[in-house]
Amino acid sequence: MPLWLREHRWHQTPTAVFLSLPLRGARATPANIFCSERYLKVSIPPFLFEAILYAPIDDTNSTAKIGNGSIFFTLYKKEPAMWDSLTLENADKEKLQCLRENAVLKAQQKAKEETEAKKATKEEHKKYALEATMKLEEAERKRIEDLKEKERQKVAEELELWKNQQKDADKYKSIQKDGELHQEIGQLKERKNEKMSKTRIPYEGTSKTRPKPTKGCRGSCSIFSPNAKEEQLPSPRSAATIKVNFTPRVFPTALRESRVAEEEEWLHKQAEARRTISADLSELEDLKEEEKNPDWLKDKGNKMFAMGNYLAAVNAYNLAVRLNNKLPLLYLNRAACHLKLRNLHKAIEDTSKALELLTPPVPDNKDARVKAYVRRGTAFCQLELYTEGLQDYEAALKIDPKNQNIEKDAEKIRHLIQGTMQGS
Amino acid sequence: MSAAPGLERPQVVSHAQQALNYTVFDCKWVPRSARLLCLGSAARGTGLVQLYELRGARLELLREIEKPKPIKCGTFGATSLQQRYLATGDFDGNLNIWNLEAPEIPVYSVKGHKEIINSIDGVGGLGIGEGAPEIVTGSRDGTVKVWDPRQKDTPVANMEPVQGESKRDCWTVAFGSNAYNQEERVVCAGYDNGDIKLFDLKTMSLRWETNIKNGVCSVEFDRKDINMNKLVATSLEGKFHVFDMRTQHPTKGFASVSEKAQKSTIWQVRHLPQNRDIFMTSGGSGSLHLWKYEYPAQRSKKDSEGAEMGVAGSVSLLQNVTLSTQPISSLDWSPDKKGLCVCGAFDQTVRVLIVTKLNKI
Numbered sequence: 009m010p011l012w013l014r015e016h017r018w019h020q021t022p023t024a025v026f027l028s029l030p031l032r033g034a035r036a037t038p039a040n041i042f043c044s045e046r047y048l049k050v051s052i053p054p055f056l057f058e059a060i061l062y063a064p065i066d067d068t069n070s071t072a073k074i075g076n077g078s079i080f081f082t083l084y085k086k087e088p089a090m091w092d093s094l095t096l097e098n099a100d101k102e103k104l105q106c107l108r109e110n111a112v113l114k115a116q117q118k119a120k121e122e123t124e125a126k127k128a129t130k131e132e133h134k135k136y137a138l139e140a141t142m143k144l145e146e147a148e149r150k151r152i153e154d155l156k157e158k159e160r161q162k163v164a165e166e167l168e169l170w171k172n173q174q175k176d177a178d179k180y181k182s183i184q185k186d187g188e189l190h191q192e193i194g195q196l197k198e199r200k201n202e203k204m205s206k207t208r209i210p211y212e213g214t215s216k217t218r219p220k221p222t223k224g225c226r227g228s229c230s231i232f233s234p235n236a237k238e239e240q241l242p243s244p245r246s247a248a249t250i251k252v253n254f255t256p257r258v259f260p261t262a263l264r265e266s267r268v269a270e271e272e273e274w275l276h277k278q279a280e281a282r283r284t285i286s287a288d289l290s291e292l293e294d295l296k297e298e299e300k301n302p303d304w305l306k307d308k309g310n311k312m313f314a315m316g317n318y319l320a321a322v323n324a325y326n327l328a329v330r331l332n333n334k335l336p337l338l339y340l341n342r343a344a345c346h347l348k349l350r351n352l353h354k355a356i357e358d359t360s361k362a363l364e365l366l367t368p369p370v371p372d373n374k375d376a377r378v379k380a381y382v383r384r385g386t387a388f389c390q391l392e393l394y395t396e397g398l399q400d401y402e403a404a405l406k407i408d409p410k411n412q413n414i415e416k417d418a419e420k421i422r423h424l425i426q427g428t429m430q431g432s
Numbered sequence: 433m434s435a436a437p438g439l440e441r442p443q444v445v446s447h448a449q450q451a452l453n454y455t456v457f458d459c460k461w462v463p464r465s466a467r468l469l470c471l472g473s474a475a476r477g478t479g480l481v482q483l484y485e486l487r488g489a490r491l492e493l494l495r496e497i498e499k500p501k502p503i504k505c506g507t508f509g510a511t512s513l514q515q516r517y518l519a520t521g522d523f524d525g526n527l528n529i530w531n532l533e534a535p536e537i538p539v540y541s542v543k544g545h546k547e548i549i550n551s552i553d554g555v556g557g558l559g560i561g562e563g564a565p566e567i568v569t570g571s572r573d574g575t576v577k578v579w580d581p582r583q584k585d586t587p588v589a590n591m592e593p594v595q596g597e598s599k600r601d602c603w604t605v606a607f608g609s610n611a612y613n614q615e616e617r618v619v620c621a622g623y624d625n626g627d628i629k630l631f632d633l634k635t636m637s638l639r640w641e642t643n644i645k646n647g648v649c650s651v652e653f654d655r656k657d658i659n660m661n662k663l664v665a666t667s668l669e670g671k672f673h674v675f676d677m678r679t680q681h682p683t684k685g686f687a688s689v690s691e692k693a694q695k696s697t698i699w700q701v702r703h704l705p706q707n708r709d710i711f712m713t714s715g716g717s718g719s720l721h722l723w724k725y726e727y728p729a730q731r732s733k734k735d736s737e738g739a740e741m742g743v744a745g746s747v748s749l750l751q752n753v754t755l756s757t758q759p760i761s762s763l764d765w766s767p768d769k770k771g772l773c774v775c776g777a778f779d780q781t782v783r784v785l786i787v788t789k790l791n792k793i
Binding site for chain 2: 156159160164167168170174242244246247248251252254255
């Protein structure tokens, strides 16, 4: 049950009612006050004060002041009249209830209207703000445009001025020129002939530089035409050629033409190959340090090959391959040894392995590939598999079309094939 | 670029523009006049030379000359101011010099190269510098040849690849250093593999070469009539290099500063005739950039062995503007009016622009 607050005091003037309501220690906030036209309620739990007003008041303008432990209401009457009392007497419960409900409804409606009104004003404000900014921006843009226009016009005027100046200058010059031309035609012709004869001399020299004759000629030219109006032009330079080289690059193609991706891949592979050492270390422990280096072994192998000791070379290469099976050159050289030893199948195997390792095909490994194809071709031919051999020779030719030996050998094989076909 | 408040930077104002019905490869101002020439290739495979005059805000066509072969480049550099003969290089490798008053028969003609002449430059004329008038042409056949209009049929200098060497297209040539006396002269050539070579015509030798990795589209000295000062070389992929040519180090060559301006190729560089530290680059994205070079506090210093080497300065962007969606392939400043320039783009338009506030730089 709420505690009713009854110790209120009020007094009135013809237009307003002043009501003071002491709060017994309770704190009031605007949310606790509910007021409509005929109904006033203050609810601060557990306290409650309500009053059905004697006559309608203007609740929008009425105020409530909260402070000093009491609320002070200033209620403006709708109709200026003196009230008999603050509240309606003899109000039966139903009426009271009705009034209360009406009051609440009305209040709600009012609240709704208020929010709508607020929204409307907000939108208007927004629109206004937008228009204002647009105007400002327009103004700015216009200002810049105007400045630009002014510049343009100024510049155009200057140009016109300058053009007119030019025109006048031209006219003046042409008048002058005509006058001079008549004078000079005779002189010019003479001098031209002289110059032509003088300039013939340097042509006959074929060496790169012959400064002396030209200088001398120039000197004599000036002697002959001291009062010339036209410039003293030196004779044409003695002809010469400068040979140029173009920048060699690792991959000699311009950046836009280069197949950089492929070339990168190749370099990468080479780098990798250098690094991998597939080793069975247990067996290799008793080898000397240098014998573990595939490059050293390759060199050793090459030397053996050069000396004709093919078996030793093969051994060296075998060891090198065991250490690093990714170097194409090892296989290539071992194939050469096998060829000499007439181990043709092994030769074919090795060259095939080498070719596998020599992808991607780039100008860098051109020579190696040519060698591989040629060796494999030779092996095939020695096995009398001439068609395969020819294929390989043609592949080699494709890479290096200018190699005469390959050409000749390919021709020979072709003849052989035709011969056997005819025979059989 | 957005306009700075007060518009204090130089502005590039588009003054006049002309739509053409052919591809324009080169545009040049006729010296001492408000007239300009457009050189190009018509759709039917013939060459066109059109002479326009700037009247108010329009270009008026004064003359049109048609030639059998498309014309790639032209220059007034080697003629006198009175004659104003135009030297052109065409797609067939022919070098011709025309008198525009009587263009039916060329004043000088030679089949200089086996392939298209990509670039041409002239020196010794127009009252600038001293020495014999000479024209240099660079061609796709890898050779650079210097011609004297008074000598028929054979070039006075020929820079060609060594026998057996694979040739690289020469894309651009420029004269320089036509200074003190009548003998000094250098030719700079840029190739499609990024080589830049500097030939000294006095000693008939290769004076310096370098490689900037990307094909060189355009080279230009800042002045043709002084001792070599600066050289700008532009290349594919939006880079250009400014070389300080005053000090040559025996091994390191010339000092340079490079700048990457745009994603696309920089087709042309042209120095302002009235101020040799300002130049404009034109790009493949249809944009023009105006640059200023600032010299370093000391232009040369000694290296560890005591040899002199150059110090490159810095380049700052003054303005940029995008005019077209197609590359601007040719650019020319007017030698008579500061800030007036013409540019031709592959969208078949030629535009006359005025760059303002160049006095205040």
